[in-house]
Amino acid sequence: MTTLQAICDQSSDAVADTKEPLQASEHRKRKSWLILFGLIAPINFLMSLDRQAMTLSAPRIQEQFGFSLVEISMIISCVLWTYAAFQVPTGILVNRFGPRICLFVGCLAWSLATILTPFAGSFFSFMLVRLFMGAGQSPDWSSSIVTINNWFAAGRRARANSVLLAFLYLGSVVGGPLTTQITERYSWKISFFIYGIAGVFWSILWLVLVRDHPISPPSPFPDLKDKQSNGWRQFIRLLRSIQFWAIGLHYMCLLTIQSFFLVLMPFYLMQHRHMSYTSMGWLYSMPWFFLYISVFVSGMIADHIFKRTGSLWWARTPMGIIGTLSCGGLVAVGNLIDSTTVMILVFSLALAFSGLSQISIWTSVQDLTRAQTGLLAGWTTCWGNAASGIAPIAMVYLVKQTGNWNAALSLPLVAGIIGALCCAWTHPERTINAENPRS
Incomplete structure (x- = not known):
């Protein structure tokens, strides 16, 4: 009887030991989704609103x-x-230093720049405050991607990325009608004050509530004494990797296409398609709504493919190739359509296809390396946003030289072809090793 009782006691202890890790795992899952929906995603939503405020008020x-x-x-x-x-x-x-401190400083800085924007009164003062805003926003994406990488397992990462991207694009969906209505009723300055104050509030929440890892100590600031400053050496080594270049160039091509929607679409709709200011706000938001839905669906598709095949290549690469190529081609086609309604529908489908590529790129960034995820995210974002900052000016120059938008909107088609080729060279199933990038 004693032996039987001992066996039962041992079994009970084993079950209890098994339950504790399971309960801890479930708690971590719940907390990771709360951090995503409650803090990371809203901060990116606000960043999008801040950026779109200038485009829509322009x-x-x-x-x-x-x-x-x-x-x-x-x-x-x-x-x-x-x-x-x-x-x-x-x-x-x-x-x-970790995403917590970096995103707090960045969000606070760009929110203050947003608040300062209405006080600008000349070309150079507008340029100065906008340049400051860009510097403040620079830690956002790397911090967000690293946080997801730290808190989510590979099998849930595509869905987490889809939520992050969806909230980023939700800012464009909501910002179109919201900013134009505020501008029409009050002044273009009011939206900058509202969005900036909200950003300051959320930056403080982020600092207080978030930790870099699920097991981070509850100290308000991380201990930085033991951190090694070998980031630049790793960066120089990674420059020898074809995959490192391929993913950066793919994102550059994708954002060359998206930059038309981000920067020039209000002018295209008002000057070329003769829309009113308030009508432009609603039509501007429609393609972004398609992209918002697309990234949600694309994330679920990517996770499903990975679950069924176990192959990172099948879960990432075909989506990226199809998405980038289709996005560029549909922008060129949409410009040739006379009907504004059909044109908006085609443009909306173009941004929907870009959602496939966005999920492909950002899950690949997390797949390619674990230790240098922040660096790879920064490298990729650098290429993409450099294109976003230059391509619209090149398109405007082509419009000025030719007198129409045909040549300017053939640029996205070229970018789509090149981007699809770069995607084929990314190979997310092959991890990049910073010590030996060619291995």
Whole structure:
């Protein structure tokens, strides 16, 4: 009887020991989704609102200050110059100091820049505050990607990325009608004040509530004494990897296409398609709504393919190739359609296909390396946003030279072809080793 009781007691202890890790795992899952939906995603939503506020207010700002189309395009785009330039340094900083501190500083900085924007009164003052905003926004994406990488397992990462991207694009969906209505009723300055104050509030919440890892100690600031400053050495080694270049160039091509929607679409709709300001706000948001839905669906598709096949290549690469090629081609086709309704539908499908590529790229960033995720995210974002800062100005120049949008909107088609080829060379199933990138 004693022996039987001992066996029962041992079995009970074993079951209890098994339950504790399972309960801890479930708690971590719940907490990871709470962090994503409650903090990371809303911060990216606000970043999108802050950035879109200038794009959507630009026609009124241009009218008030007498800026040329080239000047107002530079004011809109220059935020992406510093955003791109600081991506690799901030990626290294995120790897070294952690996403919590880096995103707090960044979100606070760009929110203050948003609040300062209405006080600008000349071309150069607008440029200055926008350049400061871009520098502030630079830690956002690396910090977000590293946080997801730390808190989510590989089998749930595509869905987590889809939520993050969806909230980023939700800012464009909501921002279109919201910003134009605020501008129409009150002033273009009011939206900047509202969005900036909200950003300051969320940056403080992020600092107080988030930790870099599920097992991070509850100290308010991380211990940085033992951090090694070898980020730049790893970066130089990674430059020898074809995959490192391929994923960066793929994102550059994709954001070359998306930059038309991000920067120039309000002018295209109002000047070329003769839409009113408020109508433009609603039509501007429609393609972004398609992209919002697309990234949700694409994330579920990617996780399903990975679950069924166990292959990272099948779960990432075909989506990226199809998405980038289709996105570029549909933009060129949409411009040739006379009907504004059909044109908007085709443009909406174009951005929907870009959702496939976005999921492909950002899950591949997390698949390619674990130790240098922040650096790789910064590198990729650098290429993409450098293109976003330059491509719209090139398109405006082509419009000015040719007198129409045909040549300008053939550029996305070329970018789509090149981007699809780069995607084929990324190979997310082959991990990049910073010590020996060619291995």
